[in-house]
Amino acid sequence: MIAPDAPFAATEPRLGLYPVVDSLVWIVRLLDSGVTTLQLRIKDQPDVTVEPDIEAAILLGRKYRARVFINDYWSLAIKHGAYGVHLGQEDLDTADLAAIQRAGLRLGLSTHDDHELARAQALHPSYIALGHIFPTQTKIMPSQPQGLADLKRLAAGLPGVSTVAIGGISIDRVDDVLRCGVGGIAVVSAITKAADWRLATATLLQKIEGRGAPDA
Numbered sequence: 001m002i003a004p005d006a007p008f009a010a011t012e013p014r015l016g017l018y019p020v021v022d023s024l025v026w027i028v029r030l031l032d033s034g035v036t037t038l039q040l041r042i043k044d045q046p047d048v049t050v051e052p053d054i055e056a057a058i059l060l061g062r063k064y065r066a067r068v069f070i071n072d073y074w075s076l077a078i079k080h081g082a083y084g085v086h087l088g089q090e091d092l093d094t095a096d097l098a099a100i101q102r103a104g105l106r107l108g109l110s111t112h113d114d115h116e117l118a119r120a121q122a123l124h125p126s127y128i129a130l131g132h133i134f135p136t137q138t139k140i141m142p143s144q145p146q147g148l149a150d151l152k153r154l155a156a157g158l159p160g161v162s163t164v165a166i167g168g169i170s171i172d173r174v175d176d177v178l179r180c181g182v183g184g185i186a187v188v189s190a191i192t193k194a195a196d197w198r199l200a201t202a203t204l205l206q207k208i209e210g211r212g213a214p215d216a
């Protein structure tokens with residue numbers, strides 16, 4: 001991995017509500033509900049299997065003028081001209097960051113602690129994700145939850161950086177997370193496991209971005 005010297009293409013300073021979903025069906029539902037920042041996170045499939053959905057998600061993002069980030073599959077994201085890519089720390093050892101940058105894609109990076117944060121900052125990504133903040137059922141995490149105090153401390157040390165909090169963020173925790181100073185809140189189960197995902201999405205949009213769905 002060779003670190004590019006220049007910063008990656010900028011994204012919004014405040015990414016707002018940022019659902020992370022595992023299918024095109026969810027991408028369509030959420031774009032239709034007025035969500036403007038999204039991630040397609042399909043895990044551990046061959047490129048040939050995921051390419052059609054990745055391409056479709058990127059095209060839908062363009063059609064809806066939304067920011068669709070592709071998790072993991074950075075070369076497919078480049079090939080199809082995605083808005084952006086989200087990578088984890090382990091991906092940094094193998095991904096061609098210079099190619100992502102040359103292609104003008106935005107880059108989001110995961111961080112779990114101060115050490116990973118310093119590594120991410122040195123790469124000048126478009127946004128930095130901090131987490132997991134609370135315990136999560138969605139992904140097995142080797143690290144401990146960071147909690148709100150650490151989130152506040154870390155966010156305060158990142159002036160001018162677009163930040164996203166992730167991990168165990170339920171609707172009733174959103175206000176506390178926002179008070180820590182992050183500009184984006186990434187959620188999986190708060191939407192995909194909600195009894196009423198439309199209501200959950202509308203509530204999150206209102207709390208995080210102060211707006212309703214297009215027809216609301």
Ligand SMILES: Cc1ncc(COP(=O)(O)OP(=O)(O)O)c(N)n1
Nearest residue numbers: 071086087088089110129164166186
């Ligand atoms: C917004 C956001 N933050 C963190 C992650 C986790 O990404 P990663 O470390 O690459 O792990 P996987 O999601 O690939 O399991 C994320 N996807 N999105």
Ligand SMILES: Cc1ncsc1CCOP(=O)(O)O
Nearest residue numbers: 132136138167168187188189
């Ligand atoms: C992908 C990922 N990376 C860190 S926590 C997480 C899952 C977050 O899911 P949930 O919002 O359901 O806790």
Ligand SMILES: [Mg+2]
Nearest residue numbers: 071072087088
């Ligand atoms: Mg990943």
